[in-house]
Amino acid sequence: MTRAQKGTVYLVGAGPGDPELLTLRAASLLETADVIYHDDLVSQEVLQLARATALVISVGKRCGAKRVTQLEINNKLIDSARRGLSVVRLKSGDPLIFGRAGEELKALAVAGTPCEVVPGISAAMAAAAALRCSLTSRDAASSVLITTGHHAQSPNAALAPTRVVYMPSSDLNEQAEKWLREGNSPEMPCALVSRVSQSGQTIFRTTLGELATAPAPVSPAVLLAGWALDQMHELGVLELQRAPREIELPTVPFSCE
Numbered sequence: 743m744t745r746a747q748k749g750t751v752y753l754v755g756a757g758p759g760d761p762e763l764l765t766l767r768a769a770s771l772l773e774t775a776d777v778i779y780h781d782d783l784v785s786q787e788v789l790q791l792a793r794a795t796a797l798v799i800s801v802g803k804r805c806g807a808k809r810v811t812q813l814e815i816n817n818k819l820i821d822s823a824r825r826g827l828s829v830v831r832l833k834s835g836d837p838l839i840f841g842r843a844g845e846e847l848k849a850l851a852v853a854g855t856p857c858e859v860v861p862g863i864s865a866a867m868a869a870a871a872a873l874r875c876s877l878t879s880r881d882a883a884s885s886v887l888i889t890t891g892h893h894a895q896s897p898n899a900a901l902a903p904t905r906v907v908y909m910p911s912s913d914l915n916e917q918a919e920k921w922l923r924e925g926n927s928p929e930m931p932c933a934l935v936s937r938v939s940q941s942g943q944t945i946f947r948t949t950l951g952e953l954a955t956a957p958a959p960v961s962p963a964v965l966l967a968g969w970a971l972d973q974m975h976e977l978g979v980l981e982l983q984r985a986p987r988e989i990e991l992p993t994v995p996f997s998c999e
């Protein structure tokens with residue numbers, strides 16, 4: 743089991759609320775972290791897994807509570823880790839879906855704070871399970887759209903989606919040409935991820951213009967494409983995963999509220 747390490751920040755998905763829907767890693771990190779910063783939507787049942795001596799701090803931004811800015815949250819995470827504490831940043835569902843994780847990851851990377859992301863079950867998957875309804879169907883739906891009705895999350899309605907292609911065709915040229923014909927820039931970041939989380943995980947990052955020349959991914963694999971992946975390129979996230987202490991991170995200007 744992964745125990746929370748001192749000086750490290752873990753962005754952890756708390757799932758939709760039922761503690762039995764936590765991952766084993768999330769549960770273990772909750773049981774061993776010194777400090778937990780959580781959002782409002784994280785359930786009390788999940789928070790009860792924190793060890794008795796842990797500091798459990800709400801940094802939620804809703805329901806009329808005193809607003810904690812994103813910048814303050816970023817700084818709390820960095821300061822706690824610098825003080826030698828093990829830190830869990832707990833977000834409902836999956837931390838990388840509408841969780842402002844990008845801003846936190848960027849701030850942590852710029853500060854040189856080691857961090858890890860632990861996925862969680864997003865509301866979309868949990869709702870589909872509650873409905874006992876497959877989100878994809880050979881007859882009715884070949885893709886799933888995850889979007890928001892919250893305008894602050896998407897001030898620009900024209901923003902292109904992040905695409906995640908399951909079972910990508912071995913003919914990457916065909917896929918690349920289709921996206922280029924649709925008007926996407928050849929600079930758009932792409933990544934091929936094989937055997938994710940298993941031994942033998944590989945990540946190949948590229949751009950849409952170069953996608954056709956990428957080596958055929960080992961199965962099982964997914965192909966990701968879109969401008970949200972830009973952060974991966976900017977901060978060298980992939981190198982960071984392989985050699986956390988050897989990479990000199992560029993200073994990237996970023997804005998918070």
Ligand SMILES: C[S@@+](CC[C@H](N)C(=O)[O-])C[C@H]1O[C@@H](n2cnc3c(N)ncnc32)[C@H](O)[C@@H]1O
Binds near residue numbers: 758833835836840841
């Ligand atoms: C800021 S978003 C966070 C989404 C989260 N990261 C995820 O992956 O589910 C918050 C929204 O997610 C949805 N949500 C989160 N937990 C939910 C739950 N247990 N049941 C239904 N919707 C939920 C609601 O639309 C809620 O307003």
